[in-house]
Amino acid sequence: MKVDVKNxxxxxxxxxxKCIENIDFSDKNNFETYFRALFLKLKxxxxxxxxxxxxxxxxxxxxxxxxxxxxxxxxxxFDYFNSIxxxxxxxxxxxxxxxxxxxxxxxxxxxxxxxxxxxxxxEISFVEFGKLLENSVLVYGNIVDEILKYGKLKQINCVVx
Numbered sequence: 292m293k294v295d296v297k298n299x300x301x302x303x304x305x306x307x308x309k310c311i312e313n314i315d316f317s318d319k320n321n322f323e324t325y326f327r328a329l330f331l332k333l334k335x336x337x338x339x340x341x342x343x344x345x346x347x348x349x350x351x352x353x354x355x356x357x358x359x360x361x362x363x364x365x366x367x368x369f370d371y372f373n374s375i376x377x378x379x380x381x382x383x384x385x386x387x388x389x390x391x392x393x394x395x396x397x398x399x400x401x402x403x404x405x406x407x408x409x410x411x412x413x414e415i416s417f418v419e420f421g422k423l424l425e426n427s428v429l430v431y432g433n434i435v436d437e438i439l440k441y442g443k444l445k446q447i448n449c450v451v452x
Contacts, residue, residue: 294337300363302339304329305429307356307420316351316381323377329359330375345377350385350431354411354420358387358431386410386435389427401442408438 293305315321326347333339341363348360388401388408399410408430415423430438 304359349381352387388430400445403442
C-alpha cells in the first residue's frame with residue numbers, strides 16, 4: 292500500500308493485487324467494510340485521521356490492482372458526530388499507464404507531450420512489476436484516455452535500468 296496525501300482533504304491510495312485479493316468490489320457491504328478498515332489503518336499507520344463525508348473513486352486494473360482517490364467534502368455535520376460516510380464510484384477495467392524513461396519486454400509504448408507511457412499488454416511477473424513500479428509514475432483516470440487517443444504508438448525493445 293502506498294499513500295499520496297494531496298492536501299489535508301484529498302489523498303490517493305495505491306493498492307496492488309496482493310492487498311485486494313480477498314475483496315469483492317461488486318458486493319457493496321464488503322467494500323464499505325473494507326474501506327472502514329482501511330481508514331483505521333491510515334489512522335494507525337500513517338497518522339491520517341479520517342472523519343466526515345468522502346467521495347471515493349475506485350479505479351480497478353487487472354494488472355496493477357486498485358487506485359483509490361479519496362476526496363473529503365466539507366460537510367460540518369459529519370465532523371460534529373465524528374463519523375464517516377462515503378459515496379463510492381467504481382470504475383472497473385480502468386486503463387493504467389506508466390510514465391517511464393526506460394522499459395522492458397514488448398509492450399505498447401505511447402509518446403505524448405515529450406513523455407513515454409507504457410501500457411501493459413500481457414501478464415508480467417511480480418518482480419518485473421516491482422521494477423516497473425519503482426521506475427515509473429502510475430497514470431490513471433481521464434488523462435489515460437487523452438494519451439491513448441492522441442499519443443503516438445510505438446513498439447520498442449529495451450531493458451529496465
